[in-house]
């Protein structure tokens with residue numbers, strides 16, 4: 001086909017939450033019954049319209065398919081799964097008369113419904129975004145449901161904007177899916193590719209009919225070596241998929257984007273395929289080199305879309321280097337375009353909204369809107385020559401120089417302390433000796449505990465907002481938090497939990513709370529980024545050397561301990577997670593930064609011990625998330641990440657019981673790293689996957705304490721006592737009871753009190769009943 005011209009500059013996706021979290025507010029109001037469906041539709045349409053207007057204002061083209069339509073009410077993977085009819089059998093009743101699933105059905109899949117747990121949720125590549133895992137089996141009734149895509153395309157066209165619909169590509173959709181419950185042993189979702197392709201072809205035909213000139217298919221699976229399918233099989237699948245889709249009778253031009261890393265030989269496959277544009281992540285991936293003649297010939301007829309503006313962080317970066325990287329590709333393909341390396345969904349909307357950031361720091365930054373403007377600048381430079389954008393390039397370079405020399409970026413005292421570390425600082429005494437030293441904790445068999453947070457009530461959040469706005473003073477805020485801590489402690493005593501927590505009511509977020517108290521970080525006012533569904537976080541900006549000016553959690557933990565005879569577990573966020581969920585400086589290796597955070601936490605642990613806290617949990621839910629997608633990079637990562645955790649905890653006395661907690665990921669591939677953390681007890685998400693991870697841990701020879709989650713806290717569903725007991729019995733079959741803990745999958749901050757109390761009562765009841773049956777055996 002003769003392709004329409006690809007836009008000179010584009011982005012792979014844009015934040016959809018809204019600059020004031022309009023999407024969050026709309027869907028949560030809908031779920032709470034405060035607005036009806038028509039109002040929900042009205043508000044989401046308004047948000048999309050505002051987004052289009054903004055992107056055009058920032059320099060993207062109105063009528064050249066430069067604007068991606070990357071909207072999703074909950075999740076883009078779920079939207080694509082629904083567009084191809086991949087609805088799990090257990091949710092078949094959600095299909096409407098024409099077989100599609102409407103927005104209510106979509107929310108039911110995402111959030112579960114009575115008696116039916118939701119789709120599993122897990123991390124999207126190495127990001128803090130969570131997608132819903134499609135369930136695919138040989139019987140999955142695929143069918144094209146283009147209505148939503150077409151309606152949104154028409155909505156934009158009605159405003160005179162020619163958008164570029166975005167879908168997750170067929171290879172990635174299947175590579176990220178899990179086998180449906182009823183699939184036979186050994187079935188792999190990618191086996192369903194042949195049946196799925198005609199459905200994608202149908203979607204493309206319908207979009208072409210509606211007038212779409214280009215469609216973007218995201219195939220990040222090609223950039224990952226960490227999926228269940230081998231890179232070779234993924235490439236083979238991509239070759240087949242695009243041979244079929246590329247020769248479909250009626251279709252828009254195809255832009256295959258491959259964000260999150262380099263695709264290596266995947267480029268040969270896409271170059272050979274009958275598609276019109278290929279997007280490369282040139283921030284994480286390499287410039288193509290050593291290409292053979294066939295690949296060169298394939299590229300000659302295509303557009304190469306150079307992803308040189310980093311979609312993953314908020315640094316303004318080296319714009320001149322980005323330009324040169326893109327320009328180096330000139331002549332390699334039929335034409336060249338500029339893009340972001342990934343969707344901008346991982347960064348906040350607009351730096352201009354941040355009035356309280358230090359202006360010097362702000363001059364080093366670029367949020368989504370500034371990155372769109374960077375794309376437009378670079379595209380102009382490619383078209384009109386480098387000299388036409390010389391002043392923008394020079395300004396960005398000057399900001400980089402300013403940043404390198406600014407006070408706080410390199411603090412001698414922090415660097416000297418790091419340089420003086422020795423191996424001994426990274427190790428505690430042997431585990432067996434620690435078990436001995438901890439016997440006087442007097443814990444029962446199968447001790448019960450929670451992961452840290454209790455429900456974050458509206459009252460707490462409002463109080464924090466009032467404190468920030470000056471309507472509530474420090475003393476009033478402290479009194480409220482202490483009142484909440486006391487309530488949570490009493491509740492846990494009544495429920496009969498063995499190891500108590502203070503409930504984390506003082507924390508806006510488990511990373512931001514620490515970032516606000518550590519030197520080297522800045523926080524934003526409006527820098528929200530979608531984490532999953534309607535939930536957002538405000539990643540902090542780690543810009544300088546990190547140190548701890550004062551204790552951060554000791555006051556709250558000591559207060560909670562003073563209220564009870566039981567052990568109170570201190571609660572910290574680990575160095576890897578603090579890095580993973582912040583925007584981290586890019587001017588030194590992550591390992592160096594992680595060790596600085598590790599030292600600050602080490603001091604906090606010493607202060608908690610001095611305050612009489614005997615059990616301390618250091619959460620590392622992001623340990624798996626940061627694992628590099630390329631295997632060659634993984635050993636170095638595992639080395640520094642495990643090292644930073646051990647540095648944080650290595651000073652703890654043998655009698656102090658160190659816990660860690662992991663969630664939101666499949667941990668099979670980092671089992672050795674979990675062992676390497678050498679925590680006395682590891683609590684780990686397990687309920688949704690029915691304890692699979694316990695088997696993995698057993699196989700790996702893991703012989704420390706373990707608390708596989710027996711209550712899935714991601715859904716408002718209250719598990720029955722029998723259900724919890726059954727999960728516990730599975731765990732007891734794999735792990736000696738002497739090492740087993742009983743706890744939920746994760747913290748309870750997103751839950752309401754009613755379901756929390758009921759679920760914890762069942763958890764304690766189930767633990768008691770299993771304890772009794774063990775005693776009888």
Ligand SMILES: CN1c2c(nc(N)[nH]c2=O)NC[C@@H]1CNc1ccc(C(=O)N[C@@H](CCC(=O)N[C@@H](CCC(=O)N[C@@H](CCC(=O)O)C(=O)O)C(=O)O)C(=O)O)cc1
Nearest residue numbers: 461462464465508509510511531534535536537581664750
């Ligand atoms: C454990 N998880 C976390 C991840 N990343 C983090 N950085 N933090 C995490 O905890 N990644 C993996 C998972 C993802 N899970 C979640 C779970 C829950 C949320 C969540 O609930 N987010 C909240 C925002 C939390 C927050 O920062 N709250 C602040 C600000 C509160 C606020 O919005 N205030 C209002 C005013 C008050 C009012 O009237 O109610 C306002 O500003 O408008 C606080 O508590 O002070 C969310 O609402 O989405 C995220 C990730």
Ligand SMILES: N[C@@H](CCS)C(=O)O
Nearest residue numbers: 451452453619621747
């Ligand atoms: N301590 C944290 C861990 C979440 S991953 C909490 O309970 O919310």
Ligand SMILES: [Zn+2]
Nearest residue numbers: 621663746747
């Ligand atoms: Zn967790």
